Amino acid sequence: MSSAAFVIISIFTLAAALAAATLRKLMHAALSFAVALVGIAAFFFLLGAEFVGLALVFIYIGAVAVLIVFTILLTRRHAGKDRGFNWSGVAIAVAVFGGLTWSIVKTQSLSIVAPHVPALTVKRIGQALMTSYVWPLQCVGLLLTAALIGALVLVMEEKR
Amino acid sequence: MTPTLQVFLIVSAALFSIGLLAALSRRHAIFILIGIEMMLTAANLNFIAFWRFSPPAQQPVGVMIAIFSIAIAAAEAAVGLAMVIAVYRHYRTTNVDQLDQLKG
Structure with missing residues (x-):
């Protein structure tokens, strides 16, 4: 498990997820969601769970993302764009992230490196x-x- | 230096918060579904990370929970998108702010 791969995959995944959450056009957001799922599958490969990574690619990108795109195409007569952004949601999300990160960093028993396990x-x-x-x-x-x-x-x- | 369990959990927390942001701040029903799916996937990442960083066990419990969780998330997405289509047929909109028929 290398550090460089981890940094690259996490930046890729979080950027795609942020794009999926904030882009105005619905179709762009759905495609960014699929890109974020590719990043999460790469995390699973990095962690040694290849089967789950492949299942994620098959099920989420092959089925769920395509289903979302189909639903957008079926319902987009009026709402091509999503107007309005609820800023209190942003405040709540930032507060949740701060609380989770604070508790993760404070917990000393979580700062461990991966033990050597036989391949799954x-x-x-x-x-x-x-x-x-x-x-x-x-x-x-x-x-x-x-x-x-x-x-x-x-x-x-x-x-x- | 190899990544510790903490950094995986922080990335997962960031992903969860982004999903929460999408679910809370967007008005379109499909964005809310995308946010919920993202939060579920962040939970899956946590399961796999805890499995990988725990000592070797007889059964790969974390992987099993992640597989079942992915299957349940697929069922949830199918039902949720069917509900979006049903709501669109009835109200001619998918903006959740305008679904206010029960509002007092």
Whole structure:
């Protein structure tokens, strides 16, 4: 885990996330969000969780970001731009960031370097998913099915 | 010098705050959803960082929680965007300030 890679990825990610939160045009913000997700996937690769990084790229950039773009295209007849900015939200966000950073820096037990761990193979993840985590896995499958049906029911045409 | 757990947590806190900023200060419903997704991803980054910096365990618990959290975030995004489309059909706007029919 090198320091230079960490600095580059964090600047990239935070700049893209800030652009996603503050850009006026909705489409630009959605694309910046996808770029920020690439940065977070790079963090996961840096931390040695390659499988989760790939899953993030597939699910978030392949599905969620495309879904957001589709929704923008379906609903943009009136609101191409987002006017108005609530400045009290900025104050709250800065206060939350200050509080979190202060408590993280004050906690001495968090200033540790990563221990040497064996590489996490996909085989180990698969074995864990199929043995100890099989019950949560089935519940997530049920939840995804329910969410799919619920989303379909929500956007169905209203009968008149 | 290699990065410590603290700097990962600070980056994650910054990402969470940016998501909070997007969710609180924008008026468009899709921006609010983007902010919520960003906060969820910051939480995932925390899970992975704590997993990587803890001593080796029998099960990769942090990775498992992150995988399930990503799946739940995908379901949440699908339902949220469906709600945005339903609200747009009904009110012809996605500006959350104008959804004030229940306002007393």
